[in-house]
Amino acid sequence: MSINKVIIFAALITTALTVSISSQVVAHHSFNSEFEADLEGEVEGVVRRVIWANPHIHYFVEMTLPDGYSEIWSLDPPGNLASYRRENWTRETIQAGDTVRATGNLARDGAKKLYPLCITLESGRRLGRCVSPSNETEVTADPSIDYTIKTNDYAVDISGFWTNRYKFRVTVDDFEPSPMPHTPESAAIYASRQYGDDPALRCVPPGLPRLFGSPYPMQVVDAGTHYLVVALQGNTPRWVYMNGRGPLADQPLSSMGFSEGHWEDRTLVIETTHLLPAWLDGSGYAMSGGDDTRIVERWTIADDGLSIDRTMTIHDALYTQPLVRTRGSQRADDEELLESPACDSTSFYSEMLERGELETLFQNSIQE
Numbered sequence: 001m002s003i004n005k006v007i008i009f010a011a012l013i014t015t016a017l018t019v020s021i022s023s024q025v026v027a028h029h030s031f032n033s034e035f036e037a038d039l040e041g042e043v044e045g046v047v048r049r050v051i052w053a054n055p056h057i058h059y060f061v062e063m064t065l066p067d068g069y070s071e072i073w074s075l076d077p078p079g080n081l082a083s084y085r086r087e088n089w090t091r092e093t094i095q096a097g098d099t100v101r102a103t104g105n106l107a108r109d110g111a112k113k114l115y116p117l118c119i120t121l122e123s124g125r126r127l128g129r130c131v132s133p134s135n136e137t138e139v140t141a142d143p144s145i146d147y148t149i150k151t152n153d154y155a156v157d158i159s160g161f162w163t164n165r166y167k168f169r170v171t172v173d174d175f176e177p178s179p180m181p182h183t184p185e186s187a188a189i190y191a192s193r194q195y196g197d198d199p200a201l202r203c204v205p206p207g208l209p210r211l212f213g214s215p216y217p218m219q220v221v222d223a224g225t226h227y228l229v230v231a232l233q234g235n236t237p238r239w240v241y242m243n244g245r246g247p248l249a250d251q252p253l254s255s256m257g258f259s260e261g262h263w264e265d266r267t268l269v270i271e272t273t274h275l276l277p278a279w280l281d282g283s284g285y286a287m288s289g290g291d292d293t294r295i296v297e298r299w300t301i302a303d304d305g306l307s308i309d310r311t312m313t314i315h316d317a318l319y320t321q322p323l324v325r326t327r328g329s330q331r332a333d334d335e336e337l338l339e340s341p342a343c344d345s346t347s348f349y350s351e352m353l354e355r356g357e358l359e360t361l362f363q364n365s366i367q368e
Contacts, residue, residue, distance in 0.1 A: 031078070035105040035115040043073060043114050044101040052091045055080040059094060073112045075102050077119065077128060085252070087132045098122065151222040152242070156266050156301050158308070159222045160331065166307060167328030168215045173283045175314075175323040186286055186318035193284040196352055196361060200282070203343035205234055207255025208272055209280055209287070209295055212312050213327055216340065227261065232340050240270055247274055253290060268299040280314065280323070292317035299329075306331045 031037075049060040059075040084090070094100060102116035118130035141147065151159075173180075182190070200206050206214075216233040225245070229238040240261040247258040257275035261268055277289035287293055294315045299308050308329040313322050352358040 031105075031115060033108075034076075034111070034113070035107050037105060039106045040103065041106040041114055042101065042103045043075060043116070045099065047094055047098050047100055048096050050091075050094065050096060057081075057084075059100070071112055073114065075100075075114050075116050075119070077116050079128075083132075087127065089127050093127070094119070094121070104128075149224045151224060154222075154263060156263065156268075157222070157305070158220050158227070158268065158299070158301060161217060161219050161334050162308070162329040163215075163217045163332040164327065164329050165215045166330040167309070167326070168213075172281055173285075174213065174281065175285075175325055177321060177324075180285060180323075181319050181321040183318055183320055189286040189318075190284055196348070196357060197284065198279060198282065200279070201345065201348040203345040205236060205255040207236075207278055208257055208275060209312055209314055209325065210278070210282075211236060211256075212297070212310070213281070213325060217332060218329070234343060235340050257295070266301045266303075268297075268301070270297040270299070271295070272297070286318055287314070288317050 043061065043063070045061045045063060047059050047061055051058040051060075057077060059077075061073050061075070063071050063073055065071065099122050101120045102114060103118050104114050104116040107113040107115070117128050119127045121127070180186075180190075200210070211231055211233060214231060214233045216231060218232060219230045221228040221230070225241060225243040227240040227242065229240060230236070231238065236256065238256050238259065240259045242261050244260070246260070251258055251274050253274050253276045255276055255278065257272040259270050259272040261270040263269075272295040273293070275287070275289045275293050275295070278287050279285065280287050296313045296315070298311045298313075300310075301308050310327045310329060312325045312327075314325070315322050349358065352361055
């Protein structure tokens, strides 16, 4: 029958969710293909399972119908992790066991999904477009602030294109000292690694320190308060702040972290913190991330300005000594600056499917 509004009451979820790689649960959804703009609904109940991932998150509930039967529903909020951050909506904001009430659009073809435009928590706090509209309708910029970008008069100019094949070597087990100065914890992690553990196989951005060893070209732009370094591997941008601003009080961890730089004669010194836990290289050495990892790079520019000797020192609680990686760069023209093809994880997931490990991989990625 035709309905304009549906009120759904949900309780604890007790069944496991079994989904394949092709499931709509993890798809990058398009509103028009999945939801009805003129069909509204309300979901109220207890959240039991969460998928917190970019670009979309999903909250799963089990609804108890008046006749006592149960159905599993999915709340698929609009936006992405970057937009949620603007309203301080984090992984911890809604967790398994929390009671929520959500209103929004129902899915097409009777699918048990809601596109919630507003989610109300037990505390009364509201999330979503009822609080933060998706589009700004007025100018909010401060007219007293100069937003333009001005370059600096540094003694050394590193702006322009660089190729990183100069002094390149494969980024696998290339650290000094050798052998790796393991702690018992890092040795155990390394010994237990398995196929599929490498996040790069799943097209997770390699970030630092792996990107430091990449042979792909890069472009450096002097943006006034910072250098913008664009690596062609994965089209990855990096901001190296030169104005001493420091990280935000709630600076999130990321694959590239937060970088600050300063010049010492002809050497650019860059310190990076706030990194996500990751691998140091393709052979599976673990990196702690967070407060336990700090990376210091020294880029020494040759007197003729045509090359850079780059040294990276990694300070990580998992190792008994700092780890050092060295590379080089040399000037290049923009003919080498070709956009990197998008990463395609099809071969990895096909391999996991053949191994019978795909479901386990997915379940491990879900927040319990």
